[in-house]
Amino acid sequence: MSNVTGRKFATIEDVARHAGVSRAAVSKVIRGAYGVSDTMRERVNSSIAELNYRPRVAARAMRGSSFTLGIEIPEFGNPFFIRILKGATEAIAGTDYQLIIAPADAGIETDAVEGYRALEALADRQVDGIVAVSPLVQADWLARLAERTPVVMLGRHDDASNYDRVVGDDAVGAALVMDHLFSLGHERIAHVTRSEAVTFGNSTPHAIRLGVYERMMRAAGHGSHVEVVRTGPTERHSFEATRALLQTPNRPTAIFAAHDELALGALRAVGALGLTAAEVSVIGYDDIDLADHPAISLTTVDQAGVEMGRQAVRLLIEQIAGRSEPVEYVSTPTLKVRGSTAPVRRRSLLRRR
Amino acid sequence: MSNVTGRKFATIEDVARHAGVSRAAVSKVIRGAYGVSDTMRERVNSSIAELNYRPRVAARAMRGSSFTLGIEIPEFGNPFFIRILKGATEAIAGTDYQLIIAPADAGIETDAVEGYRALEALADRQVDGIVAVSPLVQADWLARLAERTPVVMLGRHDDASNYDRVVGDDAVGAALVMDHLFSLGHERIAHVTRSEAVTFGNSTPHAIRLGVYERMMRAAGHGSHVEVVRTGPTERHSFEATRALLQTPNRPTAIFAAHDELALGALRAVGALGLTAAEVSVIGYDDIDLADHPAISLTTVDQAGVEMGRQAVRLLIEQIAGRSEPVEYVSTPTLKVRGSTAPVRRRSLLRRR
DNA sequence: CTGAAAGCGCTTACAG
DNA sequence: CTGAAAGCGCTTACAG
Known part of the structure; x- marks a missing residue:
C-alpha cells in the first residue's frame, strides 16, 4: 500500500528484513507473546521505531483480534x-x-x-x-x-x-420515586413515559418503572388517579405532552417522568403555564449533569x-x-431530592383561603 | 472460522459454491460492480440470503475499503x-x-x-x-x-x-456577542475561556473569540476592563472560576463565556451568589439544546x-x-437573545437611589 | 459476462 | 529461542 506521494508504509515484512529476523518474530514482539529473547525484542523494537511501523488492524483481525x-x-x-x-x-x-x-x-x-x-x-x-x-x-x-x-x-x-x-435496579428506583411523592402527600400522580413499544413486556427499564408506578398507585389506594402519558424520546416531545396534560381539568399535582430528558420537558411545560413546584412537582430518573444546576434543581434518581x-x-x-x-x-439507585418536588397543596386548602 | 457451537459462518467461498459461480462473481455482486448478468446476480443474491452470508469487513479492508x-x-x-x-x-x-x-x-x-x-x-x-x-x-x-x-x-x-x-465564523460570532453586550451598555465585560493551550495561536475557535473580545474592548475604549479568566472544560470548572471572579471588588457586569458549558457554570455562580441577570449578564456560545429552556434562558450564539x-x-x-x-x-453564526443578558445597571444609578 | 490466480498483511501451529 | 509455511476472506487485475 502506498500513499498519494508514492511513499510506502512499512509492513511487518519490512520490519523483519530491517531487523534481520522472521515475520513471526516481529509478530511475537508486537503481541508481547512468550518466547523472544531480550536481544531480539530490542532489535525489533528499534526497527519498528525507525521505520515508523504500525500494524494494520484489518490484517490482524483476519487471524486474531481487531482490538x-x-x-x-x-x-x-x-x-x-x-x-x-x-x-x-x-x-x-x-x-x-x-x-x-x-x-x-x-x-x-x-x-x-x-x-x-x-x-x-x-x-x-x-x-x-x-x-x-x-x-x-x-x-x-x-x-x-x-x-x-x-x-x-x-x-x-x-x-x-x-x-x-x-x-440499574429499576424496581427500587421507581419505588424511591413513588415513596417520595407519597410522603409529600401527592395522590394525583401522572407518569410520563415512552411509547408502548418501549414499555412492552416486563424486562425493559421503562416497563419496570411503569409497572411499579401502577402497582404502588393502586396499593396506596390511588388507582383511579393512574394516568400514563406516552410521548417521544426528547425534551420537546415531553413538553408538548405534559403541557396538554396540565391543561386538563383535575390536572395531576405531581409528574413522574420516566427519565430526566422527559422531566426537563415537563419542567418546561410547568414553567410555560406559569406554574411552580408548589403546584406541580416533577421528578425524573437518571440524575443527568444538569439536574443539580440551581436553575433546574430536578429531584431525580441517580443510577450512576x-x-x-x-x-x-x-x-x-x-x-x-x-x-x-x-x-x-x-x-443500586439513590434518590436526589431537589427543588422540583414540593409538598402537595391540596385544592381543599386552596378553597378555604 | 467457527463459533462456539462449532457452526461455521458462510464465507464468500461458500456462497460461490452454493451458487455455482466463482468467488470473483460473488464479490462483484456484493459490491454492485459492473459486469454481471441479471441471472447471475439473482442466483448469487439468493445464495447469500439462504446462507445468511455477511462479508467480513476486515477481509475487505485488506484490499479495498473498510466502510x-x-x-x-x-x-x-x-x-x-x-x-x-x-x-x-x-x-x-x-x-x-x-x-x-x-x-x-x-x-x-x-x-x-x-x-x-x-x-x-x-x-x-x-x-x-x-x-x-x-x-x-x-x-x-x-x-x-x-x-x-x-x-x-x-x-x-x-x-x-x-x-x-x-x-463556524468565530470572528463574526464573537463580534455579535460584543455588539450585543455593548448595546446593553456593558463596559466591564469579562471573558471566561479555556487554558492558554487552547487559545494558543490564532487559528483555534477559542483563540479567535478571545482575540475579538480583546480588540473590541479596546476599540470601544474599555481596554482597562479587559479581564480574561482561564478555566477547565466543564461547567463545574467554570462555576468555581466565575464565583471567584464575581467576589472580587469591581466585578464585571457581564460575562462572555467561550462556550455554553462554561456559560452554564457562570449562571450557576450568578445564582449561587444571589445575583440575577440584571446585575450580571451571561452570554455563551454554541446554543446547546438547553439554552432555550425557560429555566436557563441563555443568550448565546448559534453555530449550528x-x-x-x-x-x-x-x-x-x-x-x-x-x-x-x-x-x-x-x-455563519446567529445571535439568540434570551433572558440571561440584560441592560447594565450602572453603579452610579444605584448610588443615586 | 465469467473465472483462475495472485496478493493484501498479519497470526498460528509446527518444526527445528 | 527462532523461522518457513499455510492460511484468514476478501478484491483486483488479467485472461478468456
Whole structure:
C-alpha cells in the first residue's frame, strides 16, 4: 500500500528484513507473546521505531483480534447514554482497544430494526466484544450473537445464559420515586413515559418503572388517579405532552417522568403555564449533569450511568480474557431530592383561603 | 472460522459454491460492480440470503475499503460535540458506512497527545476517511495524514492544502456577542475561556473569540476592563472560576463565556451568589439544546453544530468519491437573545437611589 | 459476462 | 529461542 506521494508504509515484512529476523518474530514482539529473547525484542523494537511501523488492524483481525470494542446506543440525544459512553471511554483508556460506536437511532417510534442493524454492523467488523443498550432486540437473537462474540447488555432484566448484564435496579428506583411523592402527600400522580413499544413486556427499564408506578398507585389506594402519558424520546416531545396534560381539568399535582430528558420537558411545560413546584412537582430518573444546576434543581434518581458504562467495559474485557460464566452487575439507585418536588397543596386548602 | 457451537459462518467461498459461480462473481455482486448478468446476480443474491452470508469487513479492508469513517472528538462532556456527532450520524444513515468514534479526552489540561493517539488509532483501522476536531495537532502532521486518508477538520481556521474544513465564523460570532453586550451598555465585560493551550495561536475557535473580545474592548475604549479568566472544560470548572471572579471588588457586569458549558457554570455562580441577570449578564456560545429552556434562558450564539457535523460527513464522502480539491464550509453564526443578558445597571444609578 | 490466480498483511501451529 | 509455511476472506487485475 502506498500513499498519494508514492511513499510506502512499512509492513511487518519490512520490519523483519530491517531487523534481520522472521515475520513471526516481529509478530511475537508486537503481541508481547512468550518466547523472544531480550536481544531480539530490542532489535525489533528499534526497527519498528525507525521505520515508523504500525500494524494494520484489518490484517490482524483476519487471524486474531481487531482490538476494537463495539458499543451500541439508541441515540445521542439522551444525556444518560452519553454518561455511559463516558464511563466506557474511561474504562478503555490505556488499553489497546478502541471504541466503535454504533447509534441505533430509530427516530420517534423506537423499534428494534435499527438495533439489529447496528449490532450487525459491529459484528461485521469483527469487534472483539460488544456493549449494547438494545431493550427491544429479541433475547434469543442476542444469545446467538453472544455465542460468537462477548456481549454485555445494559438495562436488560431478562435471563441471560451467555451474556453479561449491567442494570440499574429499576424496581427500587421507581419505588424511591413513588415513596417520595407519597410522603409529600401527592395522590394525583401522572407518569410520563415512552411509547408502548418501549414499555412492552416486563424486562425493559421503562416497563419496570411503569409497572411499579401502577402497582404502588393502586396499593396506596390511588388507582383511579393512574394516568400514563406516552410521548417521544426528547425534551420537546415531553413538553408538548405534559403541557396538554396540565391543561386538563383535575390536572395531576405531581409528574413522574420516566427519565430526566422527559422531566426537563415537563419542567418546561410547568414553567410555560406559569406554574411552580408548589403546584406541580416533577421528578425524573437518571440524575443527568444538569439536574443539580440551581436553575433546574430536578429531584431525580441517580443510577450512576458513568459507573455502569465503566463496569460494562470491565466485564467485557473479563469475557475476552476468558471468563465464560455470565455475570450481572446491579447498580443500586439513590434518590436526589431537589427543588422540583414540593409538598402537595391540596385544592381543599386552596378553597378555604 | 467457527463459533462456539462449532457452526461455521458462510464465507464468500461458500456462497460461490452454493451458487455455482466463482468467488470473483460473488464479490462483484456484493459490491454492485459492473459486469454481471441479471441471472447471475439473482442466483448469487439468493445464495447469500439462504446462507445468511455477511462479508467480513476486515477481509475487505485488506484490499479495498473498510466502510468505516472515523470521527475524533475531544470529549463527550461538551454538548456541542454531541451535536456534531448527531449531524454526522444523520449524514451517514442509509449509507454502508459505520462511524468509529475516537475520543481524545485529555482531562483538564488539554494537550495534543491524546489527539495524535486518537487519530492514529483511526488510521490503524484503515478507516476510509476521518472527521476530526483537533485544534492542537500540528498542521503539517495533519497534512501528512491527509495524504493517505481523506480528512475533514472541524473548527480549524488554518490554511489547508489537502483537507477540507468545516468552521463556524468565530470572528463574526464573537463580534455579535460584543455588539450585543455593548448595546446593553456593558463596559466591564469579562471573558471566561479555556487554558492558554487552547487559545494558543490564532487559528483555534477559542483563540479567535478571545482575540475579538480583546480588540473590541479596546476599540470601544474599555481596554482597562479587559479581564480574561482561564478555566477547565466543564461547567463545574467554570462555576468555581466565575464565583471567584464575581467576589472580587469591581466585578464585571457581564460575562462572555467561550462556550455554553462554561456559560452554564457562570449562571450557576450568578445564582449561587444571589445575583440575577440584571446585575450580571451571561452570554455563551454554541446554543446547546438547553439554552432555550425557560429555566436557563441563555443568550448565546448559534453555530449550528448538527449542520456542521452533517456537512463534515458530506464533504468526507465527496472526497472518498474522488474530489481532490480541498473545500471549506463556513457556518455563519446567529445571535439568540434570551433572558440571561440584560441592560447594565450602572453603579452610579444605584448610588443615586 | 465469467473465472483462475495472485496478493493484501498479519497470526498460528509446527518444526527445528 | 527462532523461522518457513499455510492460511484468514476478501478484491483486483488479467485472461478468456
